[in-house]
Amino acid sequence: MKLDLSFYIREDVVQISRELLGKTLCTNIGGTPAEAIIVETEAYAGITDKASHAYKGRSTKRTEIMFYEGGHAYIYLCYGMYSLFNVVTNVANIPHAVLIRGAVASSGTDAMLKRTNRKKLTADLLIGPGKLSKALGLHFSLTGVSLLGDTVWIEDRGIIVAPENIFATPRIGVDYAAEDALLPYRFVAKQDFNVF
């Protein structure tokens, strides 16, 4: 069942990050459908979070998507070659977002392998935000697309990640955020989804 607006507009972005573990991320881009189970997320808590692009309410043409109502995709180009995929949460004008950092392929793997120029399915194909976006076809030009539409969306397939399999750790690659880089806003699901 596709997650609806009420899931995204809640105010606790950290809670949403945790709940996204085990959900299925679906894309239908360029006529090639693909699905993956989310296993790693990071929360970006808007204006109070130095690691967020919207820290202190900074709003620019790039970051304006984060100020939208929850349920939109904020996709942005980093390091010149990798698109990073985020889920916007909370109500309009509160720039909270969840970075999808890793997933496990569950369907449409042929298309993913083709996009990433690989021959064989490996466990780390979708681990890492850059690789995940590339494999699923999430180009940064798609930023702002609604997750309630039929291009990119998230479904609840009834997969439950046990609390003892969820680990909270500091975020990756945000050392510039000083003390906020130490916040335990990253969530990893350590569970065998048996996709091989």
Add this chain to the structure above:
DNA sequence: CGAATGATATACT
């Protein structure tokens, strides 16, 4: 460990 790689934000003229 370090290069690749380009849009974007910011600080200038």
Add this chain to the structure above:
DNA sequence: GTATATCATTCGA
């Protein structure tokens, strides 16, 4: 309008 520093990263030595 133009210049330059800066990245929510990855891959190959």
